[in-house]
Amino acid sequence: MASPTLTLAGGGLVGAQLAHLLARAGFDVEVFEKRLDPRRAGYEAGRSINLALAERGLHALRAGGLAEQVLARAVMMRGRMVHLGNDAPSLQRYGVDDSEVIWSVSRGALNMLTLDAAEASGVRFHFGHVIRDVDFDRQRLYLIDASGAMREHAFERLIGADGAGSAVRAAMNRRQPLGERVEALGHAYKELEIPPVEALPGVPASTHGHFALEPHALHIWPRGGHMCIALPNPEGSFTVTLFLPGVGPHPSFATLPDADSAERFFRTEFPDLLPLMPRFAQDFTAHPAPNLYTLYLDRWHLGDRAVLLGDAAHAIVPFHGQGMNCGLEDAVELAGLLASSSGDGAGVFETFQQRRKPNADAIAAMALENYIEMRDSVADPRYLAKRELGARLAEAAPEHFMARYRMVTFTRLPYAYAYERGKAQDALLDRLLAEHGSAAAVPLEEAVGQLRASLPPLPVIE
Ligand code: FAD
Structure with missing residues (x-):
């Protein structure tokens, strides 16, 4: 039996990658995308201009034959460069060596490269088409096309990769409740920019070429209840993101209503960062401050007719740098299941949900925990002692x-496994530190003995 046409909503990072993988596997694939073709109309820098790409995302890109091209335009980040304000910033390595690094990639460049590849694989894109509603019984999409006209389009199977505000999810929910729950973090973010050094008159020449700061790191300015981070871009700039409570007592976005108040705040909180942002006032005024939240669903599919993946199924807070990585891992799983299923793909969407939802729930929880770690713990002696002891045990x-962090970022061990194993390891570190006082005082042989006695070996990592 011929495979039915697969209709995708959304040609963003996850939708374009899934379309590419499916077309390479021989499926007939069409994509309806709200935006105009970014390769012609220009890429609207959305909410985050660059992203951290890690092993799960890289694996998906390898599966589509795109990893090398993406890495050629990426900037390697070896670890966190922590700026505490008093001493020189220090690098906390993410992994054991340069085989365990993450990559700063441009959201727009990655999306456009994947669109090119998907189109070359035979995917039919319909840009400038906004999905407004779906009739799942009549199998019809209701769209507004680029000219503003309302259109109907018949589909066989529908895949919603239309992001956190998914119209497909809303239509599915109307047809049969999905158990949707949105948990607001209470914090929002704003993007700012450090330009290349050439655009920084008065700032002393840098030892980092075009970059005003060390380029091979993810910079963090942790300040307890809030923080700034900066990720490098290949041409020498950094995308800076300020994370702050949306409302409430100072400091929150509500108490920084304009660029002047924000500049005063930066002068006291981030005095080393402010001189590196000559467009601070313009950027602060022009850029929005979207709220962060986690989206949970009990169900991701409507029988064999429609399914959600990526942010449409599980939007998470960005503090583990895993939202896209998780969505790309979804794409590999769904493409693999569809490719190995019998012609009509019965049951595939349910199997996909069963395999992915526990993992999406686990990374959602770990991403929330990582906010505390980034804005607060990276400067906390207890956290540093645990890190040190963990590094000794790992060696x-x-x-x-x-x-x-290494399991999540540098392996493809299921997120749910990393979450549970992480808890067990953490409990052991707490016990050892409580008993011996400091990481250096823990007798290594005894600690390894306790580790081996209390936990099975890690799975073999491919
Ligand atoms: P999206 O990227 O949102 O794409 C959805 C697509 O659907 C878009 O092209 C949109 O135009 C289209 N669409 C929407 N509605 C319709 C409609 N009605 N009809 C047709 N088309 C429609 N993840 C990481 O892995 N690493 C990071 O470092 C990282 N940093 C982040 C920083 C911030 C501040 C934020 C907010 C997120 C970050 N993420 C990161 C998460 C990442 O951005 C998302 O997980 C990822 O973009 C999800 O991809 P997606 O394709 O599912 O959704």
């Missing part, structure tokens, strides 16, 4: 101990 017993 002495690599088959038994791996920091949770």
